[in-house]
Amino acid sequence: MTTTKTLALACLLAFAAPTFAQQTVSAEEQAMLEEEARLEAEEAALDDTPRLDPNAPDPAPAFPELRPVLEDFGGREGLDRLMDTFMAGLLTDERMGPFFANSDQERVKRQLAEQFCAILGGGCEYSGRDMKSSHAGLGIDRADFNRLVEVLQVAMNEHKVPFRAQNNLLAKLAPMHREIVTE
Structure with a gap:
């Protein structure tokens, strides 16, 4: 050749x-x-993307008085386990599944655990964005928000989180619907 x-x-x-x-x-x-x-x-x-809109409410305000509630969740490790159960519930839920199926689920779980830990006075730093920026364009309505809370409650019950502790956390999360619900 x-x-x-x-x-x-x-x-x-x-x-x-x-x-x-x-x-x-x-x-x-x-x-x-x-x-x-x-x-x-x-x-x-x-x-x-800017992590936090300076005009948006703090997505993870610390409530040091709730530190004992964090212990009811099993500390940070308990929150991590809870998020595994919560995400599994979200993915299998007919209404919630589409919102999370194509998301970075590990990141979502990590940031939710950080957020809950910070809110419950655990000294954790939340690395996510503000609620309005995070949920913009997703078309979330009040029924979606309520269903997510229901799935969270099922997960907390599975982890035997005391009802009082659940209510303490949910009372701090509930006002966030103003930034999350867009429809």
């Missing part, structure tokens, strides 16, 4: 190799790669 033919064949293989490699990736692997890219883009967009 001549040098020219060898070079032409090498160039053809070099251009065809990426196409061939893409064809060997299964549809499932391709979907996973696309989802990873989407999540990375979403995370990058969040990094560019």
Whole structure:
């Protein structure tokens, strides 16, 4: 084979190799790669978005007097376990599932645990955005908000969080409906 033919064949293989490699990736692997890219883009967009609107209410105001209530939840570790149950409930719920199916569920669980821990006087720092910015454009109505609370109550009951402790937390979360409900 001549040098020219060898070079032409090498160039053809070099251009065809990426196409061939893409064809060997299964549809499932391709979907996973696309989802990873989407999540990375979403995370990058969040990094560019101001974390807190200076005009929005604090999404995680600390109530040090509620520190004993945090212990009723099992501390920060208990909140982390609660969020696993809560997210599972949200995903299986007919009404709530669509809101969370394509979200970064690990991030949502982490930020909810941080938020609850901060509110309950645990000294945790909330790393999420304000409620209005976080929920803008999602089309959340009052029934959606109420259903989320119901799913949270089921999760808290599963974790045997005392009713009094549940009410203390829910009383602090309830006013957030003003920033979350958009419809």
